[in-house]
Amino acid sequence: QTHLGGKTYFLWFKPVAISFFIVEKIIDSNNMSGPDPKTAKTIYEFTVKDTHGNEVSLEKYKGNVVLVVNIASQCGLTKNNYAKLTTLLEKYEEKGLRILNFPCNQFNSQMPEADGEAMVCHLRDAKANIGDVFQKVDVNGSGAAPLYQFLKHRQTGTLGSSIKWNFTKFLVNKDGVPVDRYAPTTDPMDIAKDIEKLL
Structure with a gap:
């Protein structure tokens, strides 16, 4: 948590956002593991x-x-x-x-x-x-x-x-x-x- 202008803000959402970002990148990586059938040549x-x-x-x-x-x-x-x-x-x-x-x-x-x-x-x-x-x-x-x-x-x-x-x-x-x-x-x-x- 942090204090600004006498108000308290909780930043608990940051790790969640980061974890979703990591999962998304892993999924993207898996999707890219093989060739694209529409652009492959052979x-x-x-x-x-x-x-x-x-x-x-x-x-x-x-x-x-x-x-x-x-x-x-x-x-x-x-x-x-x-x-x-x-x-x-x-x-x-x-x-x-x-x-x-x-x-x-x-x-x-x-x-x-x-x-x-x-x-x-x-x-x-x-x-x-x-x-x-x-x-x-x-x-x-x-x-x-x-x-x-x-x-x-x-x-x-x-x-x-x-x-x-x-x-x-x-x-x-x-x-x-x-x-x-x-x-x-x-x-x-x-x-x-x-x-x-x-x-």
């Missing part, structure tokens, strides 16, 4: 988590052609996509193709498997040797993974940028730049000619 600026929860910088894919796919286990498109993605990887992996698979349960809950061993076992049982598998993500809405916000911003698709269904595919060149987007119904083997141009 996928290399993003870090994701694999199916076991380990952080993976997408810088590890520098120099590779990358196909990013949101996968599901119980979709009508699953069987064909698993088989054709396996064939695609077998054909082009040695030449530099990498497939990044992001399980997503947003479309009629068609990816119920948990991350980790359950996901690995599911893919093994399905004989889906489709590449690297990451943690389940949302691809639409306010909780969409930053990588998917970036991909949708760079390749908007038809009738809006939202992901329409399972097995939407994004093709990324050797510089980490998304160059094309394919509908869920696009057969993976129909992308082969575009992949060959980039390898």
Whole structure:
């Protein structure tokens, strides 16, 4: 407290104001921890988590052609996509193709498997040797993974940028730049000619 002109003033509010300032700065710092999906230039600026929860910088894919796919286990498109993605990887992996698979349960809950061993076992049982598998993500809405916000911003698709269904595919060149987007119904083997141009 302090005395001015015979009056007593209590300054108890100062520490409170300072504490709010500190909290606000901490929150701001956390919000700045990742790239802005609207201004990022390449996928290399993003870090994701694999199916076991380990952080993976997408810088590890520098120099590779990358196909990013949101996968599901119980979709009508699953069987064909698993088989054709396996064939695609077998054909082009040695030449530099990498497939990044992001399980997503947003479309009629068609990816119920948990991350980790359950996901690995599911893919093994399905004989889906489709590449690297990451943690389940949302691809639409306010909780969409930053990588998917970036991909949708760079390749908007038809009738809006939202992901329409399972097995939407994004093709990324050797510089980490998304160059094309394919509908869920696009057969993976129909992308082969575009992949060959980039390898």
